[in-house]
Amino acid sequence: MNLVIDVKVRLIDIAKLANVSVATVSIVLNDPDTTRISKEKKAEVLKIANDLNYFPNTAAQSLVTNKSNTIGLVIPDIENPFFSTLAKIIEQRCRKEKLAIIIMNTLEDYHNDPDIIRSLRRRGVDGMIVALSSETYFDDKKIKNILNNLDVPFVLVDRTLRDFEANKVYFNNLHGGYIATKYLIDNGHTKIGYISAQNHAMTGYFRHKGYIQALEEAGIPVNEDYIVHGVYDVKTGYDLAEQLYNQGVSAIACGNDLNAFGVQKKLVEMGLSVPEDISLVGYDNLEFNDFLQKGLTSVDQDITELAHQGVNILLEALHHQDKKVEVMLEPTLTIRNSVKKI
Amino acid sequence: MNLVIDVKVRLIDIAKLANVSVATVSIVLNDPDTTRISKEKKAEVLKIANDLNYFPNTAAQSLVTNKSNTIGLVIPDIENPFFSTLAKIIEQRCRKEKLAIIIMNTLEDYHNDPDIIRSLRRRGVDGMIVALSSETYFDDKKIKNILNNLDVPFVLVDRTLRDFEANKVYFNNLHGGYIATKYLIDNGHTKIGYISAQNHAMTGYFRHKGYIQALEEAGIPVNEDYIVHGVYDVKTGYDLAEQLYNQGVSAIACGNDLNAFGVQKKLVEMGLSVPEDISLVGYDNLEFNDFLQKGLTSVDQDITELAHQGVNILLEALHHQDKKVEVMLEPTLTIRNSVKKI
DNA sequence: CTGAAAGCGCTAACAG
C-alpha cells in the first residue's frame, strides 16, 4: 500500500532510510539489474522507494544528463484530420519510448514556423518532428537557416524543402496526382478538371505535376482552362466547381478531399450529382469520405507509416547522430463510387 | 547580427564578458526594467546576452524555481474533431501565457486515465487540463483517488465527475438534449427516436435526460421502443437507424453528429432521404455538417469558450491556489435543413 | 560492492 504523497521524496530520503548513499540509490533506481550493488541493499532500496512512492525530479535529471526526454512536434494545424491522426500516432509511439511530446501549431502560416521551432528549442527538447507550413516550400530561406543552426536532431515529415539535406519522410505526391488522374483516364475521361493548390503547398505543387504527367502520358493535351487554382479547403472547391463544370469537364480531380467536398456541395446545389453528371476524385482519403452520398474515390496516404518512420528516424538521430535519412512513401488509390465509366 | 550558436552560453559567460556577477545577469535578464541595476550595466548585459543568443536552461530554472512552465493536457482522442479544436485553442492560449503543453491521449479508455495523469505529474507539469474518458463517470473511484492526491492544480473540462469538488468547466448537456428534442416537437413531431450513449458517457447520460424532459414537458409519453443505445460513433447510427425507422418514428435525435452521419448513410442506402422521409438532429455541430446534403441541424457547443475558461481557471489556480471554480456553459441549436415541419 | 564529492545552470537570500 502506497503512502499518500504529502512531501516530496528525494534520493537522499531513501538513502537515509536504507542506510546507503544517494549514489547507491541512484544506481539501483536507474538500473535495477545492476550487479554493482548487493542483492540485499538493492531490494531494500527498491522497497523503500516504492513505499515512499518516489519519482525522480525531471528537472534535476535533465540538468545533469542534458536530456529532457521530451520532443517537440511542430504541426501546421491539429484541427486538420490528417495532422490530428499523425499527432495521435506519434504521441502513442513516443510514450512507449518514454518520450513526452510538446505540440505547437503553426496555423499553416509559414511566418510562424521559425519562432515556434526556436521556442521549442529553448524549451530544451531533445529533438523535433516538424511538419512545415504550406508555403515554406516557396519561401524557404529563413526556415533553412533556422534548421541548419538547430543543435538538436529533427525530422521533416510530410512537408519538405528542396535542396536541403535533412532527415525526411514524405509521400510521393507526384505519383498520387498521377494515379488519381490515371484512374479517371482509364475510365474513359479525357476532359478532366483539376483543382490545384500548386502555388500554395509543396504537396500541391507535386500533385499538380502528377496530373499533368498522367495526361501527357495518355496523349491528352493539357488544357489550362480545365485547371483552377486555390488552397486546400472546402471553399476553394465550392467556389470553383461551377467554373469547371461550365468548361464541360466530365470529371474533376481535386488537390485534396476538402476541395472535393466543396465541389460536391456546389454540384448538389446546382441540381447535379456525382458521379452521374460528373465524376470526382479526392486526395487524402479522409475517414469521412465513406459518408458522402456515394463515397469519394480518393488517394490514400498511410499516415501510420509516416508517423512510425518519422519517430524511428528521430530515435536513430537521437542515439547516433548519424547520416541523414530520407524516405519517400507511396500513396495508393481507394476506390469508391464517385467515378463513372464513360 | 547574431553569432552562430555553437557553444552553450550560460549566465556566467555573459557575466564574465560584462564584468559583472551572474546574479546581476540573472536579475537583468529576468526583469529588464529593474532599477536595482544601473542603466549602463543593464544595457551592457542585455547587449551581450543578445549577441551571444543566450537562452536560459529550462531544467536549471525549473530545478530552482520548482516550476516548469509546462502543463499537461489529457485528451481522450485528438482525432475527435471536438478535442482537436479544443486542444488547438488551448495550445494557442497557453503559448501566449508562456506555457508549453504536453498532450497525452487516453484513447477514450478510462483505464488509461490514471497512468497518464500520473506520468504527466512525474514529468513535472505545473498543472493539468483534463478531459476524462467517457466511462469514468460510471466508474470513478480510482480516478477520484488519483485526482485527490494530485499535488498540482487541475481543471476538468467537458467531462466531469459527480460529487467531486474540483475546478470544472463543462456544457449543460441536459439542456442540449432538451433543445434538440424540443425543436423537433415544435416542428410537429411526436414520434421521436433517440440514439443514446447514456451508458457510455457522462455527456450521453445527460443528453438522454434532456430528451426525456422535453417529451414529458410536452406531455408526450416516453416510448422505450423509440430509444436505442450505443456509443458516439458512426457505426452506432448506421446499425440502429433501420430499427428506429421500422418503429415508425418521424424524426431521430442523436447523441452526437457521428450517430447522425451513420443514420443518414443508412437511410440513403434504404432509399430514404432527410428530411423528406425522416427528420434528423445531431449534437456537436461539427464543421462538416454543412456538407451533408441538406446540412444537419445540431446542438452547438462553444468550444472556444470552453477552452478559454479552462485555461483561465487553471491560471488562477496556478497563481492563488484558491477555492474551486465550477462553470457550466449553455449549448445552442444551429438550425439547418434536416428537419421537416409536419 | 559502496560512498564522497563535484558539478549541471540557475535563482534568491543576504551582505556590503
Place this chain on the structure above:
DNA sequence: CTGTTAGCGCTTTCAG
C-alpha cells in the same frame, strides 16, 4: 547598486 554564496535534486567519476 552589485557580488557572494548556498542550494535545487540528481548523475557520475573516482577512491577505497
